[in-house]
Amino acid sequence: MRVVAVISPKGGVGKTTVTANLAVSLARLGANITVVDLDPQNALRLHFGMAHDNSIGIASDDLPNGQWGNALLESSYGVNFLPYGIVDEQQRDFFEHKIKSNPDWLLTNLNTLGLQDTDVVLIDTPPGPGIYLQQVLRIAHIGLVVLKPDAASYSTVPSIESLIQYYTKGRRDFLGHCFVLNQMDASKQLCRDVLGMLRSNLGARFVPSAIHRDEAVSEALACQTPVSYYAQYSSATQDVQYLTSWLQKNFGLVD
Numbered sequence: 001m002r003v004v005a006v007i008s009p010k011g012g013v014g015k016t017t018v019t020a021n022l023a024v025s026l027a028r029l030g031a032n033i034t035v036v037d038l039d040p041q042n043a044l045r046l047h048f049g050m051a052h053d054n055s056i057g058i059a060s061d062d063l064p065n066g067q068w069g070n071a072l073l074e075s076s077y078g079v080n081f082l083p084y085g086i087v088d089e090q091q092r093d094f095f096e097h098k099i100k101s102n103p104d105w106l107l108t109n110l111n112t113l114g115l116q117d118t119d120v121v122l123i124d125t126p127p128g129p130g131i132y133l134q135q136v137l138r139i140a141h142i143g144l145v146v147l148k149p150d151a152a153s154y155s156t157v158p159s160i161e162s163l164i165q166y167y168t169k170g171r172r173d174f175l176g177h178c179f180v181l182n183q184m185d186a187s188k189q190l191c192r193d194v195l196g197m198l199r200s201n202l203g204a205r206f207v208p209s210a211i212h213r214d215e216a217v218s219e220a221l222a223c224q225t226p227v228s229y230y231a232q233y234s235s236a237t238q239d240v241q242y243l244t245s246w247l248q249k250n251f252g253l254v255d
């Protein structure tokens, strides 16, 4: 399996949105895609129209090791996904303690899904450092960092790069990381400036075309649908298609 970690130094940049929509776009290339929600917000399921009262997920305390297949849901969009699950504070605490004491927890559980070498796994994470980032960067083959065109995102690029370096050090199967700018508004000078600076500072690590800020994205989420199904010709749909082709060209994600 090929594991893509979707990460960011700052919150609210669009990791979950990018994860869900990239997954759907990659599935259209014919890949077998599994998406894992490794964020206690448990928000990824909203993009796939999962029923609100379904509490199952990887953090559920009735889902012991080796049984991830029981939490795997089939979406209507050609993507299988594993929600985080609805847990109370005590359960979350227990779960986080469990994964902290087992650095191989993620890989062990993914291996129980019986995925093929060519299958792609996208993993959504909470922002910044922490146990979830540690778990995912220990096994990811590609790191996809999502940024917003603002000073806060720009200033945290060095910290996320050093975290990536720290957790992937010595791993010959780590292919590299890249940055994608989301919520780009070309009418704003600041957005254009940040785009220009990121492009020149990050060079080949920067996906040259950004994902634009597009109302269709929020509307699609309100309808619990991936944006490409909600608005096929929207700019966000085209931008995600560009990102898909760029990842395919640079990392050969899908055979």
Ligand SMILES: Nc1ncnc2c1ncn2[C@@H]1O[C@H](COP(=O)(O)OP(=O)(O)OP(=O)(O)O)[C@@H](O)[C@H]1O
Pocket: 008, 010, 011, 012, 013, 014, 015, 016, 017, 018, 039, 041, 043, 125, 126, 127, 182, 183, 184, 211, 212, 213, 214, 215, 217, 218, 221, 236
């Ligand atoms: N390209 C876009 N155009 C318009 N709205 C967007 C776009 N990308 C994301 N959003 C909106 O921005 C908000 C944050 O997105 P999202 O939840 O995906 O961020 P996140 O990085 O996963 O946040 P967190 O760090 O809390 O997990 C959501 O309301 C989402 O609909």
Ligand SMILES: [Mg+2]
Pocket: 015, 016, 017, 039, 041, 043, 124, 125, 126
């Ligand atoms: Mg999120």
